[in-house]
Amino acid sequence: MSLFVDVDYASINKYKEELCGDKVEVLRSDNSVIIVLADGLGSGVKANILSTLTSKIIGTMLSMGSTIEEAVETIASTLPVCKVRDLAYSTFSILQIYENGEAYLVEFDNPSAIKLKRGKFVPTDKQEREIEGKLIKESRFMMGPEDVIILITDGAIHAGVGECLNLGWQWENVKEYAERIYKKDMSVKSISNTLLSACDSLYAGKAGDDTTVVAVKVRNAQPVNVLIGPPLDKNLDSYVVDKFINQKGKKIICGGTTAQIVSKVTGREIITSFNYIDPSIPPTARIEGIDLTTEGVLTMYKALEHAKKYLNPDNLLQDFSGLNKEDGASKLAKLLLEESTEVNFLVGRAINPAHQNPDFPINLGMKLKLVNDMENHLKQLGKKVFVEYF
Template sequence: MNYFVDFACRSLNKVGEELCGDKVEFFRTTDCVIAVLSDGLGSGVKANILATLSSKIAITMLKAGLSIDEVVDTMVHTLPVCQVRKLAYSTLTIVKIDVSNNVYVVEIDNPSVFFIRDGGVKPLESTERCINGRTIKESQFVLQEGDTLVLTSDGVIHAGVGTILNLGWSWPEVSCFLQSVIDEEKTAREITNLLLDVCSDLYVGQPGDDTTVATLKVMKPKWATLFAGPPQVKLEDQQVVKTLMKSSGKKIICGGTAANIVAREIGEEIQTSFDYIDPRFPPIASIRGIDLVTEGVLTIKGAVEILKDVQMNSRFEKLEEGHGAARLAKLLYEECTHIQLLIGRAINAAHQNPDFPKELSIKLRVIEELEEILIKVGKVVHIQYF
């Protein structure tokens, strides 16, 4: 794709409910990006199941290359209209962006997508048609750098109804708010959090409906390169350091041996800190020209756990804890879109169980977990082994 599509989503559960009745699915390849937001009828377990089923059906079929007509037809036959309320069991908003930044938006009973370009909310030129009894709205256009798409469930436009606001927040008022806060520097996560925090305030901390925001923002890629572990062959030390130092964007080193290799090859000293912010993680160090230097496996594993908590539970405050794992997680989550991992395969005896084969080393398993969670939070990851 010509640009990177930054993505973030977050939900507020209806007060008293453990499960959210909205569901967001996101899929990225080198050729396309697909985002699906579904709002299940009602709330709680039933709504969660309906929304999950709807979003899973939609994204699985779209990933397989099936048309929106086939998706909607399957949805109609899988989730019929509620005979009591005469309402669909779930709603959908689908956004698909291809390699040329052509975007296709489908809206089925959800609030209209907010499209922000050049600081203003632009109305989407849409057409309506009927597929097997369901009316859908379709829009097609080409995205530009800086464009933002904000998808919402109806909990957003109804925020405050019956409490602070008689009739809720409304689409035009949400539109004005987004115009006032979105700028070039705001990430998808920041936009999502700003909007959802206002919704929470309007609900006085007790949401009357499941409330979900999903944001896609078109931007230039931001790179980070992480070097961890010495190469299997010592002669490759120089090559891996050269790759690290020539890379654009943020530069990260995880592990004492890796730090010593870099310091030796570039002729710099390692400055070690003795400030233990959290006893679970060794303190960070510094090397001139490197953005972050941390301990190895323990710190990476800690960063993985923080990123999982952010992804699953929206625990963003963990990114601000200041220790090495939090600083690593924050840099990878907030300050880059593309991540290159330079991983040495040399075996550290301290990380091995003698009953395990070499490929099951703790280090490599942790790196696999890191790659997996980074992809889940919307990053593009490349791994090179030495």
């Protein structure tokens, strides 16, 4: 089974700066994921331009078929050096993870990556070599399911300087904190946000440097299948339900009519619930063999609100524990946003008079719009999404 690489990153700008001097690029291909973290010298516009230039050059070269070695050599040989500080104008880390778990890490003047296995730090063997007078550190290793790698910029190991700590939060402190907060089911967003929140607290909300945390987690593939809405042709009910039931992975039914069709075709009873955990969200139901059964359009709309908040870069340092609530929309959002690695939507095109205007073309229907929006959000998280209409 191929592995899925979950990636999330979060940044805080240096106090009073509008732009961040750190830049992250994530490139996904058929057989690997490449993460580039660049840190421009200084802060503000200049640093932002330099880090963007660095990450874009590396990303462009890799997307055009160049090897990471060639990209590193190009960057190391072309980056200018500050005459005053004798430092490269941008440092960087590059991490490539293949679908079989093979990983390749390149570091140039960024703090060392933190690799966790079952929540405990595991050192990686590093080889040093000089390219155009610049010292590059390389590591090759294997990653298995639930292994985590955290990439940071030097803003993280300077956190607290002049505020809470004399010398700042040292690399050892970051590593120990990462070990302490780790939980088996912790999402990459929780890891990156928790670490960044700690840095922000040490800076007392006035960061002395741009600070970025990138969390990377390797997971086994977890398909999630969503059946939403009855087919346009009732003669397809049995075909669609059989297709849905026989798919690998977790199964979600959205819609009361859809649930009734599944119950009729499979002979499995619907056990309804009248427990309104959230008055604004319809209660869920239970069907044997189905992981989640919810109401349709309204629940998907509320789940989409979760997704928008989850992906909104302005929501940094916020608590996303709302996904752990017991209402149908929160459960649906958690399954799609955090637990899935691949999502298969089976979408029925029958019009529900309660939600749609029959005079409008079917592609303007609320249900299809919600599915399309959710598909786009999931793709932003790097998930494979397939949509089939009936």
